[in-house]
Amino acid sequence: MDSANIAQARLANQLLGRDKKSTPGEVVDWLGAVQAQDFAAAKWAIGMRLHQATDAEVEKAYNAGQILRTHVMRPTWHFLSPQDIRAVQALTARRVRAGNASMLRKLELDGRLLSRCHRALAAALRDGQHLTRTELSSRLEAARIQARGQRLAYILMDAELEALICSGPRKGKQFTYALLEERVPKARPLSPEEALGRWARRYFLGHGPAQAKDFAWWSGLTLREAQRAIELSKGSLLRETISGNTYWRSPGGDGPEPDAGKPGGGGGALLLSIYDEYNIAYRDRGALGPERHLERLISMGNALTSVLILGGIIAGTWKRVLARAGVELAVSPFHTLRKAEKEAIRAAASAYGEFLGLPVTLHYAE
Known part of the structure; x- marks a missing residue:
């Protein structure tokens, strides 16, 4: 197995090939876990991995509590x-809190x-x-606790890390918080070793082949x-050794081979957020492409x-502009595209429009 094979196996294991799921x-x-600070992009990340899905259907699952959004792991x-x-908060909250310690001191938020x-x-x-945050700010202020701006953000994050609160259903476009115990009934807690082993198996099932340092980063x-x-x-x-590095994967992974003729398959096109698990879930991102392309992306900074x-x-890269009448996609490829590649990009753009329920206009930018 080489870097190209790693990429193909990850496409399959990340549900970006023919094998899809039925629900968010x-x-x-x-x-x-699916990184979700960019809520719209995270919904699309889920939608791409479903047999059929719309933005509204993923939002409905979120509002119903079938998937929850919280600060966890790195943290975001x-x-x-x-x-x-x-179980995941119990595993990772301690390190997140340690990382937050200096900011908590600055904000005068002690235990x-x-x-x-x-x-x-x-x-x-x-x-x-x-x-909502605004409503919770008012309740905290009523309890004589200053809670605005960064102070409010860190108060709420700490409550998430405590497994006290998590996401509630949205009110229009605004996010809300709910009590975790009311959103998720309590279950038998896992021992630390049970939780560690289980989390490793889950990571390598959905992200393998990957290295220990990738799992640590994620x-x-x-x-x-x-x-x-x-x-x-x-x-x-x-276990497999590739170019002197040890990779791990689940024997239940590597699903069907990506479909080379289908958008989202091995030879197809994917329109991903930079925060998609395919991009962000690895410390070593060498399998994503040549070093010059990765350096080019880094040089774009926040514009990417x-x-x-x-x-x-x-x-390449892409950007979207949403309007009431539709969505415009501007694609900037890193090389001159072949006819088959343009067709795959067109199909991927069409799938994105169907997910949003909007007509798509596609053009290529420098």
């Missing part, structure tokens, strides 16, 4: 399955004050109340913890939002 919950459960917002959220915040939030959200665990998790899962994982994938390899 099944996609998130398979992948373990992720979609998680309800059955995973407590005693955060406990007061937790009590105020629990009271505000009790009995199925789903409140999960927010230390490399030693990641290696321990793999050790606990060795009976369920396959989305990438074009052809045959599993980064081949």
